[in-house]
Amino acid sequence: MALRASVPDEVDVVIVGAGITGASCFWxxxxxxxxxxxxxxxxxxxxxxxxARSAAAFRHQFAAEVHIHMSLASGRFYRSFPERFGGEPVLRENGYAFVYTGAEAFAQACARAERQRALGVPELEVWTGAAAVRERLPMVEHPALAGATFCRHDGFLLPDVITHTLFEHGLRVGGCLRQWAPVREIVRAGGRVWGVRVACEDGEREVRAPVVINAAGPWANAVSQLAGVQIPLTPVKRYLYFTTQIPGRQVRHFPLLVFDLEPYCRPEADALMCGWDRRPPKPPGWDRFPPPAVEAQALDSDSIEPGYGLGIEEYGYEVLAALAEYMPWLAEQAGLEHATAGYYEVTPDDKAIIDWDPRLPGLLHATGFSGHGVMHAPATGMMVRALVLDEPPPFDPAALALAPLLENRPRPDPETVII
Ligand SMILES: Cc1cc2nc3c(=O)[nH]c(=O)nc-3n(C[C@H](O)[C@H](O)[C@H](O)COP(=O)(O)OP(=O)(O)OC[C@H]3O[C@@H](n4cnc5c(N)ncnc54)[C@H](O)[C@@H]3O)c2cc1C
Known part of the structure; x- marks a missing residue:
């Protein structure tokens, strides 16, 4: 009986998924x-x-205006975290440098920097020419540097602390969180959402809720299918590699460094966390609706597939070698110590879907962040709150809308800075 009482019969909103998006919507x-x-x-x-598998980088330096606005709002929220909730800062503002060797790519970055400044991104710097880059980034030793953009208010986050804290404070104001409780069905009645059927320790229960929020990350299309619809979202495996400790280089003070919009690294104590969005390739059809079929049960975030381990012939060393083209000392001073993996939840234009489902009233998607769901979680919570409470949306709804993607039509405000 006590267990049955632990799952409510009726609520106003059900959130499916307890990652950082679910936590932010919850709070x-x-x-x-x-x-x-x-x-x-x-x-x-x-x-x-x-x-928990994310590089957890935070940046204002986007091309799409909606992303810049979401970063500005999220940055304010993350900076206010200690004051609002207590505890340590959750945003480490080491900065984020985009370094370019090609003149054309650097010119495009300069144009983006103008737009970012115009929209209010603070203290955004543009360093033109090799000498200017070397002066600020002495760790970079590439022979042909065109320039770099840098924002000191970018950096990286503590996603586990943020998620726990938002749930804890949501629980304090009456929210209900049930773990080990998979949603098995989004129940429809009268052409709209009725609620969910959820499995718990004492069997399956139906919970009445007029609003269901799909915050299921890489499983979000599978969760949509529990309501009998699909969304254009594909899980794509991504790997992170961690170097051995690098003494004498003060790497813990490095900003996040991205080279020619490809390989990147950032400090992890006295080592570097390294990544590259190159492999494995996105599966055929990832950029169309309906997306490629994926068996939800087959998603295995933990496994390191053959070719992606720490062997010298494997992808990790390819990433390290790519970074060593810009920081040659890495080849001498760093090996790889471990690898982690997870899934990006990718949409056809690499932008989130934060919108009501036009096919099923009551179903609200908050997913598809395509590599930036940690940094934009506060903005997502703000947008979801506005949609649920029928208040003016804080961000351009058209840029985050579902309907165009269902018809394979482009959405406004494209993103080009995809890491
Ligand atoms: C290698 C890597 C690097 C990344 N780097 C960055 C970065 O630098 N910056 C950044 O901002 N983002 C980054 N991301 C992306 C970021 O991690 C994601 O966008 C973000 O974590 C998505 O959070 P979420 O809460 O939406 O999804 P998740 O954290 O995946 O949570 C979804 C939850 O839904 C649950 N769930 C699924 N189905 C059901 C069901 N039927 N019933 C109940 N629960 C269900 C799952 O168990 C899961 O806990 C990176 C991701 C990876 C993999």
């Missing part, structure tokens, strides 16, 4: 002051998905 809705009854169901434990 933003539960603390909205409207007395909303909010329940979040998670099929494993919180942080089982991509959130």
């Amino acid at each position: 933003h809705l539960a603390s909205a002051g409207r007395g909303l009854r909010v329940a979040c169901f998670e099929m494993h434990h919180k942080l089982h998905g991509s959130t």
